[in-house]
Amino acid sequence: MKKLVILGGGYGGLKALLRLLDYQLPDDVEITLVDRNPYHSIKTEFYTIAAGTSADKDVRLNFPDDQRVRYFYGEIKKIDTANEEILFSNTSEVIPYDYLVIGLGCEDNYHGIKGAEKYTNSVQTFSKARKTGLAVCDLKAYGKVSIVGAGLSGIEVASEIRESRPDLNIRLLDRGATVLKAFDPKIQQYVAEWFVANDVDVLHHANVEYVEKDGVCNNGVCYVNDVTIWTAGVRPNYLVRELPFAKDEQEKIIVNNFFQVPESTNIYIVGDCASSEFSPSGQLAGQQGERVAEVLLAVLHGKEPKKPKEIKLKGTLGSLGKSDGFGNMMQKPIIGWLPRVAKSGVLWLNKRH
Numbered sequence: 001m002k003k004l005v006i007l008g009g010g011y012g013g014l015k016a017l018l019r020l021l022d023y024q025l026p027d028d029v030e031i032t033l034v035d036r037n038p039y040h041s042i043k044t045e046f047y048t049i050a051a052g053t054s055a056d057k058d059v060r061l062n063f064p065d066d067q068r069v070r071y072f073y074g075e076i077k078k079i080d081t082a083n084e085e086i087l088f089s090n091t092s093e094v095i096p097y098d099y100l101v102i103g104l105g106c107e108d109n110y111h112g113i114k115g116a117e118k119y120t121n122s123v124q125t126f127s128k129a130r131k132t133g134l135a136v137c138d139l140k141a142y143g144k145v146s147i148v149g150a151g152l153s154g155i156e157v158a159s160e161i162r163e164s165r166p167d168l169n170i171r172l173l174d175r176g177a178t179v180l181k182a183f184d185p186k187i188q189q190y191v192a193e194w195f196v197a198n199d200v201d202v203l204h205h206a207n208v209e210y211v212e213k214d215g216v217c218n219n220g221v222c223y224v225n226d227v228t229i230w231t232a233g234v235r236p237n238y239l240v241r242e243l244p245f246a247k248d249e250q251e252k253i254i255v256n257n258f259f260q261v262p263e264s265t266n267i268y269i270v271g272d273c274a275s276s277e278f279s280p281s282g283q284l285a286g287q288q289g290e291r292v293a294e295v296l297l298a299v300l301h302g303k304e305p306k307k308p309k310e311i312k313l314k315g316t317l318g319s320l321g322k323s324d325g326f327g328n329m330m331q332k333p334i335i336g337w338l339p340r341v342a343k344s345g346v347l348w349l350n351k352r353h
Contacts, residue, residue: 001030002300005086005097007076009035009063010043011282012103012270015289020296021066029300032070032095034086039063041126043105044282045347047153049129050121050229051160052137053322056130061351076104079239081264099266099299101292102253103285106234106272115211120148120230123157135227141167144225146216148208149232150174151182152318155191157229162198163321170199171225173206173218175232180326182279183316184333187326194320208232234280240273248275257307258295259288268292278313287311317343 006013017033025031039060048054063071077089079102086095108124110116121132136145147158150172158172172179172195178188179195179202195202209217215224235241236251245261246254252275253261259274261267270292271285278284291308298305317327317339325340326333 001028002026002098003096004029004031004099004101004296004300005095006031006033006101006103007079007086008103008105008271009033009037009040010103010105010271010285012285012289012292013101014040014063015286016101016103016268016270016293016296017069017289018064019290019293021064021068023297025068025297026300029068030070031068032072032097033063034072034074034076034095035063036073036075037126038071038073042347042350046123046126046129047156047160047319049126050123050132050136050157051164052133053160053164056126060126076239079243081243081267084266097266099268099296101268101270101289101296102240102273103270103289104237104240104273106236106280107238108230109233109235110230111233113208113210116148116208116230119211119213120228122230123153124234132227132229136161136165136168139165139168139226142169143167143227144169144171144223145227145229146171146173146223146225147229147231148173148206148211148216149230150176150179150202151231151233152180152316154229154231155179156319157231158200159194159198159320159324162200169201169225171201171203171223173208173216174202174204175206177204180318183326184328186333187328187335190326190335191320194324234272236273240269250275252276258305259292259308260295268296276311278311281313281316283313283316284311287313317346319343 042059045059074088075090078087122128147154207219215222241251253269254275255269259268270288272280295305315328319325326335327339
């Protein structure tokens, strides 16, 4: 039997699996998908869990029910590429592989800042987003929340908490001179004005020196707060960083045109773990997963794979609560209710699929 193992049921891993199942597979192929949870998590909506505006069931989907797939739920301890097997921390079972797809996503990058990992909340996993939501929703009236990082995640977390809890004092620490520095100036201005209108305090040119249990110290000033949420950057999953393969400056594994590891071409990398010219996103991971599946279909049938189609991203959408938003669509900046409706539509389509 040819053993194909997919690590991670996120956007990349799930898209790879779905595309494979769309076709007739050889009888001697055995697929195993490994994830810590028995469902697919819609990570782009974790900010709603952190703010308490969505229930768990609203941001998760069941994995496809197909006899050709075996599901294994556990916490991975090590990816042993020398012996081509996966080890787990919660069981003695070992899963061998002939072909491996790695889509384990990312984790917070604390940049070596003292106390950041210990004293901040996160939205990087379902479990951590739940804990963040509990911490925020349990705050008493006029509690203080600090969000470190003003990229897309920080913006959505801050705006959703504001809509959920109008009483809270919300502070957003932005390292740059403007929020969403990767977006069009029109979007930057719109979001900045939204925060002013909705009483969210934004501190630009932030330089967090350390984090304590009850506060954040920034540029020599310590701000007392009840909950600190970290959205100031990510890095590939530690299991991927430990692998003995060439990586880029962001610690992502360098892959060839077929998303294979050049040193071990039976290993494929997708999503936040793969070096790419594009910024990390669920959309990017999904497209990579689909292309990996096409390569694997050829390989599993004993054929020479064709070079995958070029990645073409459709744009980025962000929310400012439930009725306002922003985004880049067809290479044009859009603001207001339209991008928010479009974002809800994309989520609906993903759930239907």
